[in-house]
Amino acid sequence: MELIKDGIRIDGRKKDELREIKIKAGVLKRADGSAYVEWGMNKVYAAVYGPRELYPRFLRRYDKAILQCRYNMASFSVEERKRPGPDRRSVEISKVTRSALEPVVLTENFPESVINVNIEIVQAEAGTRCAGITAASVALADAGIPMRDLLPACAAGKVGGEIVLDLCKEEDNFGESDLPIAMVPRTGGITLLQMDGLMTEEEIEEALNLAKKGCKIIYEKQKEALKQKYRGNNND
Amino acid sequence: MELIKDGIRIDGRKKDELREIKIKAGVLKRADGSAYVEWGMNKVYAAVYGPRELYPRFLRRYDKAILQCRYNMASFSVEERKRPGPDRRSVEISKVTRSALEPVVLTENFPESVINVNIEIVQAEAGTRCAGITAASVALADAGIPMRDLLPACAAGKVGGEIVLDLCKEEDNFGESDLPIAMVPRTGGITLLQMDGLMTEEEIEEALNLAKKGCKIIYEKQKEALKQKYRGNNND
Amino acid sequence: MELIKDGIRIDGRKKDELREIKIKAGVLKRADGSAYVEWGMNKVYAAVYGPRELYPRFLRRYDKAILQCRYNMASFSVEERKRPGPDRRSVEISKVTRSALEPVVLTENFPESVINVNIEIVQAEAGTRCAGITAASVALADAGIPMRDLLPACAAGKVGGEIVLDLCKEEDNFGESDLPIAMVPRTGGITLLQMDGLMTEEEIEEALNLAKKGCKIIYEKQKEALKQKYRGNNND
Amino acid sequence: MTEIDLISNIEKDYILNLAKKGEREDGRDFDEHRKLILEPDLIKKAEGSCLVSLGETKVLAGIKVDKGEPYPDTPDQAVMTTNAELVPLASPFFESGPPDEDSIELARVVDRGIREAPALDMSSLVVREGELVRVIFIDLHILDSDGNLFDASNIAAVTALHTTKIPVLDDEGNPTEDMIPLPVIKTPVSCTFAKIGDNIVVDPSLNEERVLDARLTVTTEDNGYVCAMQKGGNSEFTVDEIMDCIKKSIKIGKEIRKTILKTTGKQKV
Amino acid sequence: MTEIDLISNIEKDYILNLAKKGEREDGRDFDEHRKLILEPDLIKKAEGSCLVSLGETKVLAGIKVDKGEPYPDTPDQAVMTTNAELVPLASPFFESGPPDEDSIELARVVDRGIREAPALDMSSLVVREGELVRVIFIDLHILDSDGNLFDASNIAAVTALHTTKIPVLDDEGNPTEDMIPLPVIKTPVSCTFAKIGDNIVVDPSLNEERVLDARLTVTTEDNGYVCAMQKGGNSEFTVDEIMDCIKKSIKIGKEIRKTILKTTGKQKV
């Protein structure tokens, strides 16, 4: 399969081009904050509950809130029906999602508490962890949780010998490597970093910088979604 | 299969005739109250423990006792061996059983407590949920738990185009519908109501009234069982 | 298969001869006490943690420490890969191990506490429960837990019509019976006793006495291991 | 702890007193459903799907169709299973973990309505009798839990079935490129009632659910037959109340059925 | 928390002091079993069954027989599994959930006695070597837990096996209408002893179990061989005590075996 030809990718995008992305804040009533992200074929909801008292008590931290993250896929979100409930992959993604979000959430403001971040992937096609983190930080902001910054996330990778932004399904399956990151826009610091496949040192540096470029674009969309919500509320 | 002919059902009963039913109160030593019901081929034990302190504490209700019900089938109670432990069916039956019994138990007398109702089906053949509820309310009375009334339960349904009482196995499998109820004899109120299969409005009304008739007969047997126990104890 | 011929067993041992046994105390850093036992092909680690405060609180005993024992086999310890986690066999062995160790541990010295004994079988070939108990009591001593005595364990059994000590794999599989015991050396009391297979009353008596003889030899090796550890520490 | 525990007595009295006056917190009539929005076919990875909004309650149903063995006692019938996930996204009181009694009851009541109507012609989904049949998974993903999950889930599932397309199989049971719709022959619709004091309201809101004395779900099919009922809650119904709910369910069910068929382009003109 | 924790020191001393005087709370001799009642064949849905009352302890054993693959290492043997359910009906201290260590130990000790005797001719239950054998499920349902579940369960299981009838299979392994009894070739009987202070009593009551220092179950078969032993409890036995228990188990086992065979009509006249 020829994944890239004359700089044009299998789905028609340029190397540094993102798939189409829509972000909406405040989409659920029960949650304290929520967001919905469509990213290519991915459809992702995020909901935040808290800060609230943590039970059982022995899990409490005297100096900060505990951040609990849950990444979950709907049974019908993928080609082959997935059995409901967490599998090993989603347990790992839940963990790296928490690790990505922790640096931007001011957990120290809410000792003894818990903040719950729930991410539901209702349709999946390459890049759900980045879409989930992107949605989650908008939902956190929508919930009024104080944050150092929003947290956009985006992958870059190597496909057909070239470094490209935001891999689609075929690129993910048949490309050489995938490198998802989450970036704190204010500092440029990387809070999510995973990688699989083969890349040289230099290729990784190129991919990191390209992914950061993607994060900046997504950051603007995140802010726009929150402004829309604010405007929308004023119009109510 | 012809399920009914000239008003006579496949097992020889008339349309408004119950299967043979035996009820015995106080059959287990360890339980605070217990009962055994044989209903056709069904053989059912019920045991009540409590009221006792509820742990963990956060489950307690300041204004009433929690009623916990567990409906369980022995592995050997059915044709094909059943794997031990609760399946989805028994979880649902446990829930509707609790919902049926709650209105007759004076849970408000025992705040912060739990009352446990355990139902074991050791042989099953159509109608175990009604047999279980029938046994459970006798066991509650045997345990001395204050109640508004005993709670008889009985099904009616549509079989071969006719409304009949207390479906047997073949009628349950090949009939048109089944409608189990539990009735508070003092008020005629319905506390258990489920139905599957097809019936018209009018047929349902007929079935409800027939099932209530069945409940009244069972009520007498429940009271008799408790009297027998009382008499038996006096003879000891 | 001829398991014994002219008093010589299939692996070349005499009837009252143990397989080769090595015991080492203090082999793990994190544990409060630890031991490693090689016994024939068996390779066993034991680690002790505690006494420490027991949670949840309602499990605490006001008059003594709770002894928690966990016997576990590594997936790769046996011919056919074993699924990780406890199976019914290991749950039973964990229970009889606790029952064997309780009489020699002065649990009454540490009310409200828990002492954890963890046994990991990393290679298994007949006799792991005895090897585990043997290792565990050395680990308990290494942890400085006060004990009435060390607890050696050893099996005897009937193989090819004769009573032999410490069955090897083939003897365990094709012999007539196996009888593992643990013995308190100071009193000769038996704290572990299981048996399967067929033996007469007289054969059992012979096997018990032979197994006790084995325990005495193992007891010397246990003491030697602890002395070695002590010497070793002095040399540090 | 369930959601029901957490309402104050003041709120309870408020809703109860409103009901006595024939009123509801959100201004609805007793027999009035909240606003119903159907968004079919949102999930391209599923063979069928529908997002239902019933007021603020949101349920996403997805249908996946696979092949497998029939149950031994029904060798000439397709296999259908219904599952409901009350994910913690949807409510502060939902917890992760295996299905609890609430999600099991929800799935089983929706399943029973579909099975008993029957919504599907299960015998036409057999590839080789006793050996190979279609296996239909109905998965209910609750997104926002704001009252009356039963009806929102029923409507989402049934509408999703109406939108489901499956590949025609060849003689060996392998999929061809031709797609056909699932044989949906009935459109069962459930109607859930809450008894609050002596009054009965349809489509209870979250607050009404919290204070209800008893609950009744009645599922009806196209010809006005009742195909499933389920009582819940800690109080009792009279026969008259039950019959009244049935009448209303038949009436309201007709309206909702029309909406489903219109949305999925199945309405007979 | 186990039942053992909950007896007061006063009760403990009382039972201990009685034992020192050679007495028991319920007036029995040290070597005396409680009243044993066998009610075989109560469960028609099971291929075999027996309800055992040992004093107030009640255990219902059911036998189900299916077909399946043999274990790879025993291609010429039927498969047998034993399971015990300590359901919350039977004791205020039993909890629902997967089998805990007590129910696992109980099932395994009963299983071992039956397997090692051996009670069944496992090689005669093979349909096609390495491919298809009978699978025998022994399920122990504890109904009332009033002491000595080991012996009540052993007797229930063994008696139920004696009553079990299975269909003769044809050459393809399909059941015919002819029924044959399971090939029960031995009747293993367990005897459980409680060491209380320096005294040893048979068939401990619930209170005796709560105070016992150590427990020993000895299972014997028809020819007087011991086929299984299991020690429990937090104290030790001397070799003499063990040998004494074995002697008593052989003796008492004979009596109980007679009762089982008589009840099931298998006693040789």
Next chain:
Amino acid sequence: MTEIDLISNIEKDYILNLAKKGEREDGRDFDEHRKLILEPDLIKKAEGSCLVSLGETKVLAGIKVDKGEPYPDTPDQAVMTTNAELVPLASPFFESGPPDEDSIELARVVDRGIREAPALDMSSLVVREGELVRVIFIDLHILDSDGNLFDASNIAAVTALHTTKIPVLDDEGNPTEDMIPLPVIKTPVSCTFAKIGDNIVVDPSLNEERVLDARLTVTTEDNGYVCAMQKGGNSEFTVDEIMDCIKKSIKIGKEIRKTILKTTGKQKV
């Protein structure tokens, strides 16, 4: 409660201040691994094995090889699964039970390095395409958890693979007596870094893990390619820091790879 919670602020400051001065608690340089000891082939019951001691951290890897069906989407590839058991023997904070997020992450990071390098020629382990392939189980048994389980586990797993011998299969897929080594074509080595304040150290000790701000594991293969990365911890990395870790991982990886190949007799002379 995790181990991380339990360090006092005093200890935290101590390690942080040491790092500012370019020092470590145990006297190592920032780029210095602890002493590494490989003991391959200790477990005869496994087809391959290795006990790794990295300082006091001890991980025992065992390889079992079986046969089975390939995954439907990779019919021409062997199946490999990696599992890590953080047994309570190894740390006062490990609990028995199903794998938690820490053991799952550990297993998956080790697995990814091996899979992506790729360490094994998976296509040469196919018996019949789409039907029968070798199934390789990598089981990591943690014995002593004293910091940096990632690298100890990676090295144990990779070395164990190098020592693994499997029987040649005949045409029917049955094992013959001839043994061949697993086709290990690459030796992926991971290097884990801890960011403590503004400093980055390799191979963190337990105390360093407890105070670290962020963690980065970089796995490299024989040709200097990176094949896997995983960031952990509650802080962030700059791109420069990441690139610095990658350079160091390539360098340190080479040394460790040499040790592995030497130990297993695979070093090219």
